[in-house]
Amino acid sequence: MRILLKNGRLFCPASNLDETGDVLLGEGKIKELGGHITAGDAKEIDCQGKLITPGLIDAHVHLREPGEEYKEDIESGTKAAAAGGFTAVAAMPNTNPVNDTRAVTDLIMEKARRLGKARVYPVGAITKGLKGEELTEMYELVEAGCVGVTDDGKPVADSRMLRRAMEYALTFDIAVVCHSEDKRLSAHGVMHEGPFATKYGLNGIPHEAEVLAVERDAALAVLTGARTHICHLSCAGSVEAVRRAKEKGGRITCETAPHYLTLIDENVGNYDTHAKMNPPLRTAEDREAMCRGLADGTIDMVSTDHAPHSILEKDVEFDRAAFGVVGLETSLGIMLELVEKGVLTLEQMITRMSLAPARAFGLPGGKLEINGPADLTVIDLNLPWVVKPELFLSKGRNTPFAGRKLPGRAVLTICGGEITYTHEES
Numbered sequence: 497m498r499i500l501l502k503n504g505r506l507f508c509p510a511s512n513l514d515e516t517g518d519v520l521l522g523e524g525k526i527k528e529l530g531g532h533i534t535a536g537d538a539k540e541i542d543c544q545g546k547l548i549t550p551g552l553i554d555a556h557v558h559l560r561e562p563g564e565e566y567k568e569d570i571e572s573g574t575k576a577a578a579a580g581g582f583t584a585v586a587a588m589p590n591t592n593p594v595n596d597t598r599a600v601t602d603l604i605m606e607k608a609r610r611l612g613k614a615r616v617y618p619v620g621a622i623t624k625g626l627k628g629e630e631l632t633e634m635y636e637l638v639e640a641g642c643v644g645v646t647d648d649g650k651p652v653a654d655s656r657m658l659r660r661a662m663e664y665a666l667t668f669d670i671a672v673v674c675h676s677e678d679k680r681l682s683a684h685g686v687m688h689e690g691p692f693a694t695k696y697g698l699n700g701i702p703h704e705a706e707v708l709a710v711e712r713d714a715a716l717a718v719l720t721g722a723r724t725h726i727c728h729l730s731c732a733g734s735v736e737a738v739r740r741a742k743e744k745g746g747r748i749t750c751e752t753a754p755h756y757l758t759l760i761d762e763n764v765g766n767y768d769t770h771a772k773m774n775p776p777l778r779t780a781e782d783r784e785a786m787c788r789g790l791a792d793g794t795i796d797m798v799s800t801d802h803a804p805h806s807i808l809e810k811d812v813e814f815d816r817a818a819f820g821v822v823g824l825e826t827s828l829g830i831m832l833e834l835v836e837k838g839v840l841t842l843e844q845m846i847t848r849m850s851l852a853p854a855r856a857f858g859l860p861g862g863k864l865e866i867n868g869p870a871d872l873t874v875i876d877l878n879l880p881w882v883v884k885p886e887l888f889l890s891k892g893r894n895t896p897f898a899g900r901k902l903p904g905r906a907v908l909t910i911c912g913g914e915i916t917y918t919h920e921e922s
C-alpha cells in the first residue's frame with residue numbers, strides 16, 4: 497500500500513531539507529519528496545505541525561534473543577524501537593548462545609524478518625564466546641549479515657588480540673565496536689568512584705577504568721586504520737582521547753547514551769538499581785563534557801545501550817543488581833528535552849540519531865531522498881508525556897527516567913514503507 501504523508505515539516509539535515517510539504521511512499525521507497533503531492537490510491541496521513549525525519553537508528557541495542565527471552569526478544573525489542581521512533585537497531589552479540597557463528601546470525605536475521613518492527617543489524621562477536629581467547633570467523637559473520645563485531649559487555653583485554661581483530665576487520669571494512677573498560681580497575685565497582693559512592697558505602701569504578709581503555713582502543717584504531725567505534729562514553733577524559741585519535745587520522749567514531757547526558761552519580765540515591773549501568777553515571781562535569789562533545793561532533797552519535805533486565809535481576813540489593821537500563825522508548829524524548837534546553841540543535845540531534853550511525857556502520861537510511869528506503873519518523877515536538885514504564889512495549893521496565901515529563905515523542909514510525917508504530921492518545 498502506498499502512503500502519502502501530507503503537510504509535514506520535512507526535516508533532513510543530510511539533504512539540507514527543512515520545508516513544509518508531502519512525501520509519497522511506495523514499494524518500500526520514497527517515491528516523491530516535497531511540495532504538494534496527490535496520489536489517489538495512497539493512504540493519506542495528515543502530518544500538519546509535525547516533523548518528518550529520516551528513521552532514527554540505534555547502533556547499540558541488546559535484544560537478548562536468543563537465550564534470554566524473558567528479558568526481551570526480537571519482537572518486543574523491535575516493537576519498543578518503533579515506539580521510540582527507531583526504524584533500525586544494531587543487535588549486540590552477548591546473547592546465549594553468543595552471536596559468534598553464522599547459525600546465530602541467521603537466526604536473528606530470520607526472526608527479525610518475520611516478526612521485527614524495525615530493521616535489525618546483528619553485530620557479531622570479536623572472540624568466540626566473548627572469552628577473549630580466539631577470534632571468531634568474521635568472514636562468515638559478515639557474509640551472514642553482521643555489520644560489525646564487538647565483545648560488548650566485556651572488553652577485549654588482550655591488546656594483541658584486539659589489534660589482530662582490527663586488522664582482520666579491516667579486510668571487510670566493518671567496524672570493531674569497543675566496550676572500553678579496564679576490568680582490573682573496575683573490579684567490584686558498582687557505581688562511579690567518588691564522594692557519593694563513599695556516602696552510600698558502595699564500591700566505586702574510577703574514571704580511569706574507562707579512560708585508559710579508550711586511550712588504548714583509540715591508539716590501536718590509529719595504528720591499524722580499522723574502522724573503530726567506541727561504545728557508551730561516560731567520562732570527559734574519554735571524549736578527549738577520541739578527539740586526539742580523530743586528529744591523528746584514526747577512523748574512529750563514538751557514542752554516548754541519553755542517561756550520560758542527563759544524569760549523574762547522585763541519581764543513584766536511595767540505591768535505585770534502575771540507575772545502575774556499565775559504565776556508571778558519572779559527575780556533573782562529565783555530563784557537561786558529554787553534552788559539549790555531542791554538540792561539537794567529537795561524539796558522533798547517541799545510542800541507547802538498551803539493556804533490558806527482568807525484575808529478578810533488578811529488585812535486589814544494589815551490589816547484586818545487573819548492570820543496564822532500557823532506553824529505546826525514552827531516548828528521543830530525552831534528546832528533545834536537551835534540544836529544548838539549548839544543549840544541541842534539532843539538526844544536530846537528528847544527525848546524531850540517524851545519519852551518523854548509518855555512516856559509521858555503512859547502513860542504508862539516515863537521509864530522506866527519492867528512491868531511498870521509506871524509513872521515516874514523524875515527531876511531535878510539542879506533545880508532553882510522562883514516562884510510565886508499565887506502558888513500555890519492551891519487556892524491560894528498568895528505566896532511570898520513570899515519572900519524568902518529556903516534551904515530545906514519535907507519533908508515527910514507518911519502516912520499509914510499512915507503518916510500525918502509531919501513537920494513540922491515551
Ligand SMILES: NC(=O)N[C@@H](CC(=O)O)C(=O)O
Nearest residue numbers: 558648649773774803819820
Ligand atoms: N551496559 C550495561 O550496563 N549492560 C549491558 C552490557 C554492556 O553494554 O556493556 C548488558 O548487556 O546488560
Ligand SMILES: [Zn+2]
Nearest residue numbers: 648649675727
Ligand atoms: Zn558495553
Ligand SMILES: [Zn+2]
Nearest residue numbers: 588648649801
Ligand atoms: Zn551494551
